[in-house]
Amino acid sequence: MTQFGKQPPVLIFDFGNVVAYFDYRKACDVLGRPLGLSGEALLELARARNFVAILQQYESGAITAEAFSTLFCGLVGLDMPHQEFAAAWSDIFWLNEPMARLVEFLKNEGYRLILGSNTNALHAAQFQRQFAKTLAHFDHLVLSHEVGHLKPSAEFYHACAAAAGQEPASCLFIDDLAENVEGAKAAGLSALQFTEFPKLLRDLMAAGVNISPMFESNSDGR
Ligand SMILES: [Mg+2]
Structure with missing residues (x-):
């Protein structure tokens, strides 16, 4: 049993500097x-x-x-x-390749995935085209310009939980910005700050997200 009980958490990913980088x-x-x-x-x-x-x-x-x-x-x-x-x-985005592989793995493991992004119509149109394959793994995209609220306001996180059909307490939010992590916690979600990929994997395992099968294909040295 984890902090989420027997049910696996809904995983909510920030987009910018998490799923893809931008500059x-x-x-x-x-x-x-x-x-x-x-x-x-x-x-x-x-x-x-x-x-x-x-x-x-x-x-x-x-x-x-x-x-x-x-x-x-x-x-x-x-x-x-x-x-x-x-x-x-x-034209400002490029994919975070290890994160894209993690997203695909989690989807195949049956996790419910939500994208929760502060963004705008032009950027959202661009990244939905550019990263269509990765974004297809998400059950819903919660985009600030569509829901009318920005992180770190509680309304934004509650819109993410509602999109997943779950209570905030059943959701784990992953964001690169500390203020958005704090906002998620204040809104009643669990949250992790993404800084570097190996640390995120450790943090996910500590939260009870089973990602160990992701590494099994490499166990024979291939
Ligand atoms: Mg971000």
């Missing part, structure tokens, strides 16, 4: 070119002009992609058509 500098490298700015310099400028506030509006579903594009371009003095902005803004 805004990749988008800013492209968006900065017409301004003669490096990606790093553009990102610094955007952050200094409160980019995070408009990003939060966008990721809570309060404004459209077009409005976000207009606001972002206005913030940094960029004149760019929406489609061009959207293409650059969306």
